[in-house]
Each structure stands twice: as structure tokens, then as C-alpha cells.
Amino acid sequence: MSTISLINPEDSPERQTEKLMTIAASLMRRVEEGGESTGAAYAQFQRAALLEEEVRARTRDLEQAMELLNTSNAMLANATQEAEAARTNLANAIETVQEGFALFDSSERLVLCNSRFGMHMPDIRDSLQPGLTFQRYVHLISESLHLALPEGETPRQWRIRRMERHRDDHVIFNVRMIWNRWVQVSEHRTADGGTVILQTDVTDIMRIERQERERLLDDQARLIRATLDHLDQGVCIFDAHGHLAGWNQRMGDLLHVPIRRVYLNAEANGLLDWIEGHFTFQGISARGARDWIARRAGRDPMTFELRRGVEVLHVHAQEMPDGGFVISFTDVSAERAAVAAIREANESLEARVAARTLELQAALGAAERANASKSRFVAAASHDLLQPLSAAKLYLSSIPTDDGDPVTQEILSKTGRALQSVESILDALLDISKLDSGLAAVHVGPTQLGSMFARLEEELGPVARRKGLELRVVPSTAVASSDSTYLRRVLQNLISNAVRYTARGKVLVGARRRGDTIRVEVWDTGPGIPDDKRDVIFNEFQRLESIASPSEGMGLGLAIVDRACALLGHRLTLVSEVGRGSGFLVDLPLAKVQKLDEGxxxxxxxxxxxxxxxxxxxxxxxxxxxxxxxxxxxxxxxxxxxxxxxxxxxxxxxxxxxxxxxxxxxxxxxxxxxxxxxxxxxxxxxxxxxxxxxxxxxxxxxxxxxxxxxxxxxxxxxxxxxxxxxxxxxxxxxxxx
The missing domain is CATH 3.40.50.2300 (Response regulator)
Structure with a gap:
């Protein structure tokens, strides 16, 4: 069952109350006028009572709503009053700021500004009102009569450049105004996307800075002038238009230029005319120098010389960052004269050296021919002498030795030793000849030291024992890389020398591994070798014991050792102490083989x-x-x-x-x-x-x-x-x- 409401809920409480009162009055009037106490009348009365109760409830709601509304209105009034007070305080605060202040919201519209904002542009001051867009603000400034635009820039170009700067969150720049005034603009982005602009008059600061700069420039000019006047070089400075901007006295002295040609703003070509008429260009032509000056920018450094008689000037031209250039003149006459004298002396010396070289070459050729002739003679003589020597030894061995005559036996023994000594000397001479002539052929290959040591011990052991010496050879399994023939001759001479010059004690032969090398060592307990004799003993026919007999050798053994080691590339070292003995050490490379056959x-x-x-x-x-x-x-x-x-x-x-x-x-x-x-x-x-x-x-x-x-x-x-x-x-x- 739907209920029909007599009251429109959309009406105001006052209107609803008014309607209910009217309905109640009408019902009461109808009840009073109707004389019949029927059920309908009673029903109407009940309805009127209900309506009256609803009216009272609505009246109470209306009173509560009115009370809340009054409270809200009071709070709104307080908030409005506080906002006005805050706005007033903000306006007062920014008004006290010494700079011009303006605030634009996130939509790029002016919210508020103080009276100093735009004060340098009275023609646009009235347009700076809340609601003004930032783009319009920039447009007004660009068209202001008080803005001094940079040379060659239009208002539109200025606006574009200003809006590009506006894209940055923080930017500071200076704006020049007419009447030589300057305003510094500082623009910053707020947290909500708004923009704050501060305008500061920096005219006084700029004027002080300019005055200070001019003072510094004056001081620098005086300093530069003093520096230029104390230089030994002549210097002249030209601006970007090729006009003389500065020079020193030394420049005039070196160029001998009249004072009438050296003045401020004089053209470079005028000075060049004077130089061309009195000097000769070297390294560049006068036309080339003029072209260099005419280029104005992008010049590479230029260097040339000017000559007048014996006088020589070194010229260096260098471009400056502003398009000007500096030319320096240095007197190098003394240096050039010294160079000429040195060149002349060198030519004379070269001629003498060439002549001396020819003489030395002739002498060297003669010495080489003599040495070759000597080597050939020694080789031929050794070969020719060995033949009859071998025959003599055969004849000697054929003489009967069983006659028992001790005198004859002694003579035969001495004769045999003499022949053996001659044969050893001839072999040594032949070796020396081959090594000196460079004809010695070497065959480097794996060489077993153990077998070589054993053969040398068998050969020289009896000689050592006859002298009462102990020849001790330490066995070795090392395989060296060397020429086996020459290495055996080296070791044979070293051991023979040790046995020959050792009166008592022993001779020790062995080998030590040292990384990739093997060191063969021959030690003795002989008299030792003094320091001043260590180089001499390796020369031919040098023996420390002058009383030794020729049968004991002619002092060729160590000469052969030294030359053979040099030929094979083996390092030879001598260690000796007088009275205690000597040691000869030969360093050999190890061979890269692992096995050896029986031989x-x-x-x-x-x-x-x-x-x-x-x-x-x-x-x-x-x-x-x-x-x-x-x-x-x-x-x-x-x-x-x-x-x-x-x-x-x-x-x-x-x-x-x-x-x-x-x-x-x-x-x-x-x-x-x-x-x-x-x-x-x-x-x-x-x-x-x-x-x-x-x-x-x-x-x-x-x-x-x-x-x-x-x-x-x-x-x-x-x-x-x-x-x-x-x-x-x-x-x-x-x-x-």
C-alpha cells in the first residue's frame, strides 16, 4: 500500500511547516462544522493529530538544521576572516621585500605581486594584475620601452629566449634596461608547480664591477706595458681589424722603424711596407705575410726570418682569441753567426775526418791483409812442420830402448817430451790462427759433459799424479749445447793450466745446473792470480812464471780459451785469491734433448x-x-x-x-x-x-x-x-x- 504524502520533501522546512499548519486548520474547521459524529470525522481527527505530531518533529529538525547552519556560517566567517588576515599578512610581508616579488600558480597565472615588481618598467606596471598569464607577462616585457634589447635582437627573439629559460626549475640572469640600469631576475619553481620571480636592481653592483674591471684593465695595461718594455724581444700587438694596439721600444730598435710609423691604430700593412723595403724575407714571402694578416681569423702560427746584412731577426706571429694577433721579433744574429762558424768548422772537420778515415781504412786494410797473411802462414807452417815432426816421432819410436844405457834413455825421454811440446805449440798456434781469422767453423749441438769429463780425466790424470796432485772429476749427466771439439779444447786447456801451475794440492772439475744453463768449473789450489794480471793472462805468450821451461807451454792456452768462449758465446768468469788458488767458470746453455746413445x-x-x-x-x-x-x-x-x-x-x-x-x-x-x-x-x-x-x-x-x-x-x-x-x-x- 503506497502512502500519499501531503508534504513535498524538496520544500524548505519553513514551507513544509506552513503547509502542515494550513492542512491542520482546514481539518479542524471541517470537524467543527460537521455536526455528525461519524467514523469519517473521527478518522479525520486522528489524521490531523498525526499531522500535528509530524509537524512538531519536522519543526524540531528544522530548528536543529538552523542551529547547524548558524554554526557553519559562524565558522565560515571566522575562516574567511583568517584567510583575509593571512592574505593581508602575506601582502604586507612581500611588500616589505626589497626586491620585486611575483607568484604565478601552476596554471601559469599571476596570483599576487608587490609594488616593486615591474617598477623598472612603468609602461607595463598597471597590467601586472592577478590572473595575468606568464606568456602575456613576457610579451609585455619584450615590448616595453624601458627594455634595452641586445644588439641585433628583436622583441620576438627575446621572448623566445626568455621562454626557453622559463623551462628550467631554477634560473638567474641579468636584464639590461635603458639609462644603463640592470635588473637581476631570479626564477624558481615551487613544490606545486607554481613560479616565484624575484627582481633585484643590481645597477650599483654592475657599475662598481665595471669600475673595478676598468681599474684592473688599467693595472694590467700598465703591467703589460712594463713587461713589454723589459723584454729583449720586439713585440707589437694588433686588434681584430689589423690596427696597432700596443708595442714596445725594442720593436722599434730592432726594425729601425721611424717613430712616425708607430702610433696607435696604425695599420699592420703600413708597418709591413716598411719591413719589406728594408729587410729580406726568408721562409715566407711578403705576399704570404700580407695574406696571413688579411685572413682575420683561423690563422695558424707563422714563423719566418728577416735579414739585413749580417743582422738576422726571427719573427713569430700568433693569433689571439679575439681575432687580433701578436708579432714578436728576436735578434738571432749572434746565433746564426755561431751556426755558420760551426758549420764551417764542421765542414773542415769532416774533411779532416774523411782524410783520416781513408788513412785508417788503408791502415786497417793493410793490417787485415797482414793478419790474413799471418794466419795463412801459420796454418801452412803448422801443417808443413807437423809432417816432419810426425816423422821424427816415428824415427824416435823406432830406436831400440833395451840397451839399458840410462844416459841414452834420458836423452830419448827428453827428446820425446820436446817433440810433444813442439806439437802442442803448433796445434795451439793453428787454433789461434783460425780463431783470429774468423775461419773457425763451429757445429753447435748436444754435448754430453760426463763422457767428455771421463776422457779428459784419462788423458790428464797421469800428468797430475806425476806431480803429486789429485785430479778429481765429478761425474755429470748434463747435456750442454755447444761445439764438442772447441768445448773439449777449452776444458783441456783449463785443466792443463791448473795442473801446470799448481805445485801441491788438487784440481777439481765439475758442473752445476743454474736454471736453463750449466756451469762447468775448474778449481785449483795454485798460487792464485793478482788483480792486475787478470786481463793479461788471456793474451798470447803471457805466463806468470817467467822461469818455466818452453816444454811446459808458451802461454797460449788461456788465449785459446778466451777466443773459443767468445766464438761460442759462452761466458767465461775468473775467480781467484792469491795464495789460495783460482777457479775458471764457463756458462753453457742446456741442450733440449732427453736421451744419448752409447757414444x-x-x-x-x-x-x-x-x-x-x-x-x-x-x-x-x-x-x-x-x-x-x-x-x-x-x-x-x-x-x-x-x-x-x-x-x-x-x-x-x-x-x-x-x-x-x-x-x-x-x-x-x-x-x-x-x-x-x-x-x-x-x-x-x-x-x-x-x-x-x-x-x-x-x-x-x-x-x-x-x-x-x-x-x-x-x-x-x-x-x-x-x-x-x-x-x-x-x-x-x-x-x-
Missing amino acids: GRAVPSDLAQDRLAGRLALLIENDADFRQAMTILLEKWGVDVFAVATGAEASALLSEVGLVPDVIVADYQLDDGERGTDAVTALRHTFGPVPACIVSADRGKELQEICARKDLPLISKPIEPGHLAINLVALLERSTT
Whole structure:
């Protein structure tokens, strides 16, 4: 059942009360007028009572609403009063600020500003009202008659530049006004996106700064003037337009220029005219100097010289950052005269040196020819003398020694020792001759020190025992890299010298490992060598004991040791103390082999054989027996061998089988004048950069140089298997890196 309301809820409480009172009065009137006490009348009365109660309730609600409304109005009035007071306080506060102040909200509209804001632009002051947009504010300033725009800039360009600065959160810049006044603008972004602008009059500060700058410039000008006047160089300064802006007295003195030509704002070309008429340009022409001045900007430094008689001026021109330039003049007449004198002296000295060099070359040539002649003579004489000497020894050995005559036995013994001494001297002379002439051929390879020590002990042990000395040789398993012949001669001479000059005690021979080297040491308990004799003993025919007999040697042993060690590159060290003995130390490199055969020769290690197994080797050798022996040796190591006699056969065989070998081993001297190096070059041209080596019995320097130029390792005959294996492995490893 829907209820029909007699009151419109949207009416105000006063209106609803008025309607209810009217309805109640009407109902009461109808009740009074109706005489019949019927049920309808009673119902109407009840309805009127209900309406009256509702009227009272609505009246109470209306009174409460009115009370709340009055309270709210009172609070609003207080808030409005406080806001007005705050606004007034803010306005008073910003008014007390000495600078111009303005606040724009986040929508770029002016909220408020003080009276000093825009005070330097009276023509726009009235337009600075709340609600003004920031863009309009900038437009007004750009069009103001009081704004002094930069030279060449339009109001529109100024506005664009100002709005670009507005994009930054914080910006400070100076604005020039008419009548030489300046305003500093400081703009900052607030937390809510608004903008605060402060305008400060900085005219006085700018004027003081300008005055201070002008004073500093005056001081600097005086300082520069004093500096220029004390320079030994002549200096002139030109501005960006080529006009003289400054100079010193030294410039006028050096150029001998009249005073009428040197004045402020004088043109550079005028000064150049004077210079061109009185000096000669060197290093540049006068036209080139004028072009340099005319360029105005982007000039590189310019240097040249001016000459007038013996007078020489060094000129240097340098551009300045503002487009001007500085020219300096330095008197270098004395220096140039000294250089000329030195050049003349050098030419004279060079002539004397050349003449002296020719004399020395002639003398050196004569000395070399004499030395070569001496070496040839010694070699020939030694060879010719050894023949009859050998015959004399044979004749001596054929004389019967069983006659028992002690005198005869003594004579034969002395004769034998004398002949042995002569033979030793001739051998030493021959060695010295070879070492001095540079004809000594060395063959460096693995050398077992133990077997060499044993043979030397067998040879020299009896000699030491006859003198009552102990020759102790420490066994060694080391393998050194050296020429076994020359190394044996070195050690033989060192041990012989130790035995010869040691009266009592012992001689000790041994070897010590020192990293990648092995040091062979020969120690004795002899008289020792004084410090002033340590260099002398290595010269020929030098002996510390002058009373020694010729049969004990002629003092050539240490000379041979010194030269042989130098030839082999072995360091020789002498350690000695007078009265206690001496020690000779020879440093040798260790060989890269692991095994030796019974004769002391190196054989390839198992690792080297493993690396060679399965490889294909091309062997070019014209000697059939040697070719077969090499083939058997390589196949023993697991190498597949193509053995041929010539380079043509090698090329034909490789083309036929369509294979490229892993390594080439070629003899140097082949049939019909063919060279192994040429054969390798031809094969590499056809089949690519195949690793290769040369084998030869030729140990001359010429072949060594040829192989070095072609990057071909040279292996000398007779070939040691270990040395060959090491070289082949090295070639293969190098080709894979």
C-alpha cells in the first residue's frame, strides 16, 4: 500500500511547516462544522493529530538544521576572516621585500605581486594584475620601452629566449634596461608547480664591477706595458681589424722603424711596407705575410726570418682569441753567426775526418791483409812442420830402448817430451790462427759433459799424479749445447793450466745446473792470480812464471780459451785469491734433448717420436745411400717418406699423388748444380708454405746466410738423429701456431 504524502520533501522546512499548519486548520474547521459524529470525522481527527505530531518533529529538525547552519556560517566567517588576515599578512610581508616579488600558480597565472615588481618598467606596471598569464607577462616585457634589447635582437627573439629559460626549475640572469640600469631576475619553481620571480636592481653592483674591471684593465695595461718594455724581444700587438694596439721600444730598435710609423691604430700593412723595403724575407714571402694578416681569423702560427746584412731577426706571429694577433721579433744574429762558424768548422772537420778515415781504412786494410797473411802462414807452417815432426816421432819410436844405457834413455825421454811440446805449440798456434781469422767453423749441438769429463780425466790424470796432485772429476749427466771439439779444447786447456801451475794440492772439475744453463768449473789450489794480471793472462805468450821451461807451454792456452768462449758465446768468469788458488767458470746453455746413445750423441725422446708419428715427409737427396739411410731412420719414427733425388721428381710425385707433405728435408747440393734451397722455393710456390729444412756438409757462413734469408733451418752433416728430430718437431709446431 503506497502512502500519499501531503508534504513535498524538496520544500524548505519553513514551507513544509506552513503547509502542515494550513492542512491542520482546514481539518479542524471541517470537524467543527460537521455536526455528525461519524467514523469519517473521527478518522479525520486522528489524521490531523498525526499531522500535528509530524509537524512538531519536522519543526524540531528544522530548528536543529538552523542551529547547524548558524554554526557553519559562524565558522565560515571566522575562516574567511583568517584567510583575509593571512592574505593581508602575506601582502604586507612581500611588500616589505626589497626586491620585486611575483607568484604565478601552476596554471601559469599571476596570483599576487608587490609594488616593486615591474617598477623598472612603468609602461607595463598597471597590467601586472592577478590572473595575468606568464606568456602575456613576457610579451609585455619584450615590448616595453624601458627594455634595452641586445644588439641585433628583436622583441620576438627575446621572448623566445626568455621562454626557453622559463623551462628550467631554477634560473638567474641579468636584464639590461635603458639609462644603463640592470635588473637581476631570479626564477624558481615551487613544490606545486607554481613560479616565484624575484627582481633585484643590481645597477650599483654592475657599475662598481665595471669600475673595478676598468681599474684592473688599467693595472694590467700598465703591467703589460712594463713587461713589454723589459723584454729583449720586439713585440707589437694588433686588434681584430689589423690596427696597432700596443708595442714596445725594442720593436722599434730592432726594425729601425721611424717613430712616425708607430702610433696607435696604425695599420699592420703600413708597418709591413716598411719591413719589406728594408729587410729580406726568408721562409715566407711578403705576399704570404700580407695574406696571413688579411685572413682575420683561423690563422695558424707563422714563423719566418728577416735579414739585413749580417743582422738576422726571427719573427713569430700568433693569433689571439679575439681575432687580433701578436708579432714578436728576436735578434738571432749572434746565433746564426755561431751556426755558420760551426758549420764551417764542421765542414773542415769532416774533411779532416774523411782524410783520416781513408788513412785508417788503408791502415786497417793493410793490417787485415797482414793478419790474413799471418794466419795463412801459420796454418801452412803448422801443417808443413807437423809432417816432419810426425816423422821424427816415428824415427824416435823406432830406436831400440833395451840397451839399458840410462844416459841414452834420458836423452830419448827428453827428446820425446820436446817433440810433444813442439806439437802442442803448433796445434795451439793453428787454433789461434783460425780463431783470429774468423775461419773457425763451429757445429753447435748436444754435448754430453760426463763422457767428455771421463776422457779428459784419462788423458790428464797421469800428468797430475806425476806431480803429486789429485785430479778429481765429478761425474755429470748434463747435456750442454755447444761445439764438442772447441768445448773439449777449452776444458783441456783449463785443466792443463791448473795442473801446470799448481805445485801441491788438487784440481777439481765439475758442473752445476743454474736454471736453463750449466756451469762447468775448474778449481785449483795454485798460487792464485793478482788483480792486475787478470786481463793479461788471456793474451798470447803471457805466463806468470817467467822461469818455466818452453816444454811446459808458451802461454797460449788461456788465449785459446778466451777466443773459443767468445766464438761460442759462452761466458767465461775468473775467480781467484792469491795464495789460495783460482777457479775458471764457463756458462753453457742446456741442450733440449732427453736421451744419448752409447757414444754420447743425442737421440730423439719418446715425446718427439710421438709427435712425428703419422707425418708425411718429402726427402730430396741425390746420394742414394744417404737417402736410403735417412728413409729407414724416419720410418723408424713412424714417418711416411717420399724419397726423391731432385726437385723435379719431387714436384712430379706430389702432383701425381695429390698430397702435400707435412715437412720437406732437402740436401743443399743436388745433381747438375741444383740447390736444395731453390727446390724448396719452387715447391712452396706450387704447394704452399710447407715447413722445410736444409741438410748439408757445408759449414760456411755463406750457406748459413742463405738459409737464414729463406727462413730454412740448416742441419749439418753428419746428422745426429736427436738433433734432426728436435728440428723437425720444432718446424711442425711452428707451422701450427
